[in-house]
Amino acid sequence: MGISIKEWKPSDGIILEPAALDAVKDLNNSLVVAGPGAGKTELLAQKACFLLKTNSCVNPRRILAISFKRDAAVNLKDRIKLRVPKNLESRFISQTFDSFAKGILDRFLYALPEEFRPDQNYEIAGNQNEFVRAFSKCGANLYNNKIKKQYIDNLTKTRLENVSGVYKDVWDKLLKGDGDIKPTLSFQMISVLAIYILETNPLILTSLRKTYSHVFLDEFQDTTRVQYALVNVCFHDSETSITAVGDTRQRIMLWAGAKPDIFNSYINDFNSKEYMLVMNHRSAPRLLEIQKIVNSYLQDVPFSPIANPKWTEEEGVAEIWYFKDSNTEAEHIAESITQLIQQQQISYRDICIIVKQSVQQFSEEIIGVLEKVNIQARNEAKFQDLLKEDIVLLILNTLRSALEVRDSDAWSFIWEAKFFFEGKSSTVNPFIIDELRKQLKIMLRIIKRRLKKITHKDELKILLIDIVDFYDVNKIRRHYPQYLQGQYINKLREDLTDSLYQYYISKTDWISAIDSFQGNDSIPIMTIHKSKGLEFDVVFFFFFFFFFFFFFFFFFYRI
Structure with missing residues (x-):
């Protein structure tokens, strides 16, 4: 009740x-x-x-x-x-x-008729190469980006049963594969297939x-x-x-x-x-005033958010910095970040460097300058998605629990996960609880011994496979439908192995390696798009084309 x-x-x-x-x-x-x-x-x-x-x-x-x-x-x-x-x-x-769409498709794959059923080991399109090859085989040459976008968009603009002509031929090749073309689906195509399953x-x-x-x-x-x-x-x-x-x-x-x-x-x-x-809990009043001014230039619709009452009217700092060259710029930023960390005790993860477009293109210099003052920064785009994956979080918390028995958060995570996978979330039976606790503790002791002996990446790879097997990959897939199809879960595990082992080589300590992989000791550098919805105390914003640096100092209430 x-x-x-x-x-x-x-x-x-x-x-x-x-x-x-x-x-x-x-x-x-x-x-x-x-x-x-x-x-x-x-x-x-x-x-x-x-x-x-x-x-x-x-x-x-x-x-x-x-x-x-x-x-x-x-x-x-x-x-x-x-x-x-x-x-x-x-x-x-x-x-x-x-x-959500992929879960529907993978769970009910065989509810599709044969002509619309993709190969069960289909891949997710990471780029458009397979699409270009498929169209080429069907007689359509996608010779520039505009034509390419038009043809690929048209694949999902028509109801599946009404697709015809070259688009039907391309669907067939992407669903089943054809010679050098692998079975490949975009998420838009997956949504179209999910719609067909539900409608029929x-x-x-x-x-x-x-x-x-x-x-x-x-x-x-x-x-x-x-x-x-x-x-x-x-x-x-x-x-x-x-x-x-x-x-x-x-x-x-x-x-x-x-x-x-x-x-x-x-x-x-x-x-x-x-x-x-109408209330803005995140930005201080002075920052809201700047946002109102910017909005008046961009839109005709008035923008009048109200600051959270916890702020005083003068809170919030926004500054524009100009520099004669990028090296001077990077050194000044490094000095400012050093002061923020050492004098104001702001943590690495509460500071963010945002770039307009390509992180890889513009981050190397600032990363190098920060390294000289013993501050780590990294291209967060390489890790951001991987660190949000359920299977990655499960493995990392299992490793932490094995290495740090007092890490209650990591233990709680895997304890709840084990109950969840075994379908025992609501049990109060002490015998079941004791048995599951015993299984976990035995597994964690084994992991700790094996971690101490690892000298090669392949040994870590085998250990992570065994961790997934302990929880049972079929039970994981049943509870996390994004892993139902193909080799996706294996790819994530391999990506984790590669990244984690690289950090271990540089740190020579597994806890430090996990901390570094999770970004606990580094400042994230990301694009505007990737930063959307995230919260930081301090944001440095690069405008490269004008060679100036825009600095926002945010105080905000996290609700």
Whole structure:
């Protein structure tokens, strides 16, 4: 039994602005429009807490949160752990659009007719080479980027059963493979296949709708046409309640196919009520004033966020620095970062260097200068996605638990994971609990002994394979559907092996290697796109084409 709706209050003493509180308690379809720092993640976490604790999401039904980016999905999942009681946490599922669609395809692959069924070992398109080769074999020469984009976009603009001509031939080659062309799918193609499965198999669609009584759509402004079509098939005219959260000012994915009229379409299709959040919890008042000025140049729509009352009017610093050359620039930045770390005790991970475009192209000089003053910085793009993977987190926490028996966070992570995989999350049977604890402790002792003897990368590779086998790869795949297909889980494990061993070679200590791999002792350098939705105390922003450096010193309240 849950508490009554009237009794419920936001968890952990969080105070929500009136519109946010109304949106949390709305049990029907809704749209929450909120700018940067408005607390969108917090709102969804509180809404999950409200639905679960008041039994508005009736057991055993679940809440499904779908985000555009993996970072957002992981951040929301982490926030849920802080707000939702542990006995209810397992009923909240956080995924990206891509993993949601891929889970449907991989789980119900054989619900597709043979002509539309991809090879079970299909690969995810990392680039467009396979597409170009497939079109070439079918008589279409994609000789420039404009033509290439047009033809590849057209692959998913038509319902699957209506695809014809050269596009049907290309679909066939990409689904099954053909000589030098590997079976390869883009995530857009995967979404189209998932839509076909749900439209032609009413029992699967009904099961999906009965599983999830509530759905959260995060970063909604970036939703593509195909992704919105998938949402429509899944939940339109159903009893499932949807809460969409986004902001038109943060629409940065139009170039990648984001649906330009997504908010209006959703309001009309799902008869949703709109809520507008006006408070900014992240930025200090002086920074908000700068944001208002910038917005007035970029948009005609007024932008008037209200600062969190905890700030004083003068808090927040923003400065522009000009330099005669890039070396002087890098040295000055290194000196400033040194002061921030040593004098103001700001941690490495609360400082970020943002570049406009290619990190690789512009990061080498600043990384080299920082190394001279014993400060590590790295291209975060190489690690950001890998560090969000469930299988990677499972392995890293297992290694930490073996090496540091007092690391309660790592132990809690693998303890809960083991219970989860074994289907024993709700057990109170002391014999089952003791047996699982015994299995874990024996495994951790073995791992610790083997780590001490590792002298070659292949030995680490075998150890990580054994760790996955301990948890049972089939159970992992059952609970994390993004790993159902092909060799993806093996590729992630191999990428982890390569990176972790390189850090071990330089650190000669496994805990230090894990810390460095996770970036605990380095300053992240990333693009604007990759930094979206993340929070830092200090941000250095490079404008390369004008050879000046824009420095933001952020004080903000993390909610």
